[in-house]
Amino acid sequence: xxxxxxKNKTALITGASSGLGEQFARILSAAGARVILxxxxxxxxxxxxxxxxxAYPLEMDVASKSxxxxxxETLETKGEKIDICINNAGIALETSLFDSDDQxxxxxxxxxxxxxxxxxxxxxxxxxKKNNIQGSxxxxxxxxxxxxxxxxxxxxxLSKAAVIHLTKTLVGELAxxxxxxxxxxxxxxxxxxxxxxxxxxxxxxxYGDIPEPDSLDGLILYLASNKASKYVxxxxxxxxxxxxxxxxxxxx
Ligand SMILES: NC(=O)c1ccc[n+]([C@@H]2O[C@H](COP(=O)([O-])OP(=O)(O)OC[C@H]3O[C@@H](n4cnc5c(N)ncnc54)[C@H](OP(=O)(O)O)[C@@H]3O)[C@@H](O)[C@H]2O)c1
Numbered sequence: 391x392x393x394x395x396x397k398n399k400t401a402l403i404t405g406a407s408s409g410l411g412e413q414f415a416r417i418l419s420a421a422g423a424r425v426i427l428x429x430x431x432x433x434x435x436x437x438x439x440x441x442x443x444x445a446y447p448l449e450m451d452v453a454s455k456s457x458x459x460x461x462x463e464t465l466e467t468k469g470e471k472i473d474i475c476i477n478n479a480g481i482a483l484e485t486s487l488f489d490s491d492d493q494x495x496x497x498x499x500x501x502x503x504x505x506x507x508x509x510x511x512x513x514x515x516x517x518x519k520k521n522n523i524q525g526s527x528x529x530x531x532x533x534x535x536x537x538x539x540x541x542x543x544x545x546x547x548l549s550k551a552a553v554i555h556l557t558k559t560l561v562g563e564l565a566x567x568x569x570x571x572x573x574x575x576x577x578x579x580x581x582x583x584x585x586x587x588x589x590x591x592x593x594x595x596x597y598g599d600i601p602e603p604d605s606l607d608g609l610i611l612y613l614a615s616n617k618a619s620k621y622v623x624x625x626x627x628x629x630x631x632x633x634x635x636x637x638x639x640x641x642x
Contacts, residue, residue: 392617393615393617393618394421394611394612394614394615394617394618395421395422395615395617396418396421396422396423396474396611396614396615397422397423398422399422399423399424399473399474399614400423400424400425400426400470400471400472400473400474401414401415401418401423401424401425401426401472401473401474401475401476401614402426402428402448402465402472402474402475402476402510402514403415403418403425403426403427403428403475403476403478404428404429404450404452404475404476404477404478404479404506404510405428405429405452405478405479405480406425406427406428406429406435406438406478407427407429407430407431407434407435407438408429408434408581408582408583409579409581409582409583409603410478410530410576410579410581410603410606411427411429411476411478411479412438412603413602413603413604413606413607414476414478414606414610415427415438415442415445416441416442417604417607417610417611418474418610418611418614419442419443419444419445421611421614423444423473423474423614424444424445424446425442425444425445425446426445426446426447426448426465426470426472427439427445427446427447427448428447428448428449428450428461428479429449429450429479430449430450430451432447432449435447435448435449448461448464448465449461450510452477452479452502452505452506452507452509452510453498453501453502453505453506454509455505455509458509458510458513459513461513462513462514462517465517466517471521471523472514472517472518472523472525473523473525473526474525474526474527474528474614475510475511475514475525475526475527475528476528476530476610476614477506477507477510477511477527477528477529477530477553478530479502479506480502480503480506480530480549480583481498481499481502481503482499482543482546482583483495483498483499483545483546484542484543485499485542485543485544485545485546486542487544495545496544496545499545499546499549500545500549503546503549503550503552503553504549504552504553504556507529507553507556508556511527511529511556511560511571514527515527515560515563515564515569518567518569519567519569523569524567524568524569524570524616525569525570526569526570526571526572526613526614526615526616526619527564527569527570527571527572528571528572528573528574528610528613528614529553529554529556529557529571529572529573529574530553530573530574530576531550531551531553531554531557531573531574531575531626532546532547532550532553532575532576533575533576533577533628533630533633533634534546534547534550535547535548535549535550535551535552535553535554535575536550536551536554536575536626536628536634537628537633537634538577538630538633538634538636550575553573554573554575554626557571557572557573557624557626558624558626560624561623561624564623565623565624570613570616570619570622570623571623571624572613572619572622572623572624572625572626572627573625573626573627574606574609574610574613574626574627574629575626575627575628575629575630576606576629576630577595577628577629577630577631577633577634578591578595578600578630578633579600579601579602579603579605579606580600580601580602580603581603584600588600594633594636595630595631595632595633596631596632596633596635596636597631597632598631599631600631601631605629606629609627609629613627
């Protein structure tokens with residue numbers, strides 16, 4: 391049985407222009423899915439489309455309700471049917487209690503990481519309900535939203551805690567429609583978001599190194615596939631090389 395065959399499935403990936411989102415697009419495309427790559431930087435999305443089979447770029451700012459509504463109107467007009475949605479778009483900025491927040495980092499994190507997941511989940515859940523699609527929604531949380539709160543990262547940590555709890559909360563409305571919603575909480579992964587912080591975090595990783603984005607391939611395929619994870623609902627999978635094991639607060 392082809393557990394991870396995603397032929398005839400369409401996946402929408404937010405934040406597909408970089409890091410984890412780009413890799414999610416690559417692995418879902420390799421498994422046979424049509425992939426809709428969304429983000430704000432259309433140039434990056436268009437470049438990735440050239441590289442993949444059956445891919446399509448979609449400009450969508452998840453922090454803007456009207457941008458999400460416009461993007462879903464475009465999808466519906468084109469007759470797209472979304473089976474898999476990965477809420478991956480996110481930002482990580484410092485929010486120290488004792489520093490000024492001139493750039494509104496706190497608010498911007500909540501707008502992107504929490505409201506963004508809400509806007510897209512609401513739009514895609516309604517799309518799936520209307521089209522009788524037994525879909526899979528996968529949210530990207532973080533160990534910072536669970537066992538490992540980030541120092542100077544109150545907004546980021548609480549935004550990811552919100553994503554984890556939103557995932558669990560929505561099961562009650564989605565499961566009766568056979569729409570699945572689950573969450574992945576990664577530790578540190580080598581992407582532009584990690585930037586030059588690798589040397590700071592390695593001592594906190596029992597496994598001893600920081601993996602590439604493809605370390606999530608197996609879990610993404612598992613959760614995307616109704617055949618592989620048919621009964622999995624409201625689960626949050628930690629994939630962190632053992633970081634959560636210590637369970638203590640750390641930062642610089
Ligand atoms: N890397 C890690 O160690 C790590 C660990 C735990 C969790 N995560 C989570 O994994 C997800 C992906 O992170 P990453 O490491 O791949 O970071 P990244 O390389 O910085 O990519 C972030 C992506 O989010 C998109 N994005 C940001 N704001 C957006 C908005 N308002 N609307 C639409 N797209 C937006 C960006 O696209 P545009 O700029 O083109 O819009 C970009 O594609 C995030 O949710 C992050 O919190 C990452």
